[in-house]
Amino acid sequence: MILGIDLGTTNSAVGAVESGFPILLADAEGKRITPSAVWFGPEGIEVGRKALRRRSADPSRVITSVKRLMGRRHGEEQGFCVPMERGADGGVRVLGRSPEEVSAEILKELKRIAEMRLEREAGKAVITVPAYFNDAQRAATKRAGELAGLEVVRILSEPTAAALAYGLDKLGERSRVAVYDLGGGTFDLSVLEMQDGVFQVLSTRGDTHLGGDDIDLELARLAARSAELDFDALDAAARIRLIEEAERVKIALSESESVEFLAPFYDGSRSLNLTIGRGALDALLQPLVSRTILCCRQALADANLKPEELNAVVLVGGSTRIPAVRKAVAEFFGQEPDLSQHPDEAVALGATIQAGVLGGTLRKMVLLDVTPLSLGIETFGGLMNVLIPRNTTIPCKAGEMFTNAAAGQQSMRVRVLQGEREMARDNWELGNFEVPFEPAPKGQARVGVQFRIDENGILEVLARDVTTGIDTVVEIRNAAVDVDDEAVEKMVGESVEHAFEDMAERIFTEAKMKAEELLPAVDQALAAAGNLVSPESRKEIEEAAAGVRTALAEGLPNPLKAAVQRLDAATEALAAALVERAMEEAMERRLG
CATH class of the missing domain: 1.20.1270.10 (Substrate Binding Domain Of Dnak; Chain:A; Domain 2)
Incomplete structure (x- = not known):
């Protein structure tokens, strides 16, 4: 087994090919994305969300964005979240460790997640790097993998991985695509040409100090100015609290026209409460987005191509969810970008596909159809919990862990739903069944629910009582895929109308x-x-x-x-x- 790993500046992810299908693996909290953060404390090391939770109280021991230091010499990087020191070899060290050692802790966590989920050891990996990484940076990434106990069988370019995830290798005998990657810490635009099943990077331009983190910082500064505060005069913990709230507001503004910026007692005594509109964020973004479009223009010029000569434009990175970013990309390239993949997961999925090909575990599949509407189950409070989003290519599978909502509960009713509405009552019920389990305190009984749609469009729902290992399996034939077009349009229309x-x-x-x-x-x-x-x-x-x-x-x-x-x-x-x-x-x- 070979793992596929996206070792990102802000977030990382790991996947593997299981039963012939590439899947990303979730941690114990059910999250497929792991923050690229490491806390080095007197009593040990913590990685991911645990490390981020330490940041406001102990900022001097939390390292984020270590990818910026990989393969760099001391003095090449100006400014970092913790003080940088010069190593004996002329390289950079932070908190007494090399960037490779810090990255190795992130990779160890991803390896642990994979082994927990797959219940077997993993010793090999494909790891992605930006297209602009030089030999020293690629070698440093490989060393980090080895320090984490992994044999790195391939260092894969991130835009190539994204193109694989989007299935762009199936566009035709010869096709050209642009991958617009705006992540948490970096931006790059890569132009790829696919010929005879091989991707070649024709050109790449980017900015290693432009991403979601910069947007969060500017939004935090805007909030501070609105309250007549000197952001730079605040202590580190207060600045981090404002930046964390700015990130939440930024994400919420992708869905809402205005959002409350709430930072109670951000410095221990003062609070901040103001309304920020999407227009204010768009104005803030304008110079940052313009910098990305300049990179796009330069990359196309380097590849000697015009926007209309591209077969596809794909978006990668969480910051591409921002409406203003999507609008700017569509206007510059003269075509709507491909949004079919999860922007945070595309690179990791592509790495997993490459790992499956190298390991011989990825069988050739004929992809016959897509799911016309989302599939999920009803959860406590009458909410729709989506497991397989609409337009997912089949065959596919997805699962999640659920717990009992009340103490002493002896069973859980699983209602299988199809539709695009937020509340279960507004979607269609495909079937329901009871899953018995031993009575337990609230939140202690655990039931894993997995949806699997095969190439024939048959939905199989499996529910497992984790304590006993007893499975309940229900088959729902064709209902998952065979839906009348008019009914699909009506459901999607209603979801937009009542959004x-x-x-x-x-x-x-x-x-x-x-x-x-x-x-x-x-x-x-x-x-x-x-x-x-x-x-x-x-x-x-x-x-x-x-x-x-x-x-x-x-x-x-x-x-x-x-x-x-x-x-x-x-x-x-x-x-x-x-x-x-x-x-x-x-x-x-x-x-x-």
């Missing part, structure tokens, strides 16, 4: 469930806290809880979501103190 109210109801339902879970837990924690919580913190928590109750009564989605986030943030320190006290008491009992 805002559907999303508002989903946001309110999710926030309401979180609030109903959080409020009793907060009351219980405050009662048990005693002198663990200062009067000021207790007052802050009580005010935040009152805000949640008020927002619940008003029934408005965004205020409720914001109130829940505020309460969540206000109780972080208390929760940590209670856990620490419980551990100390347990240790005392053991010693006693």
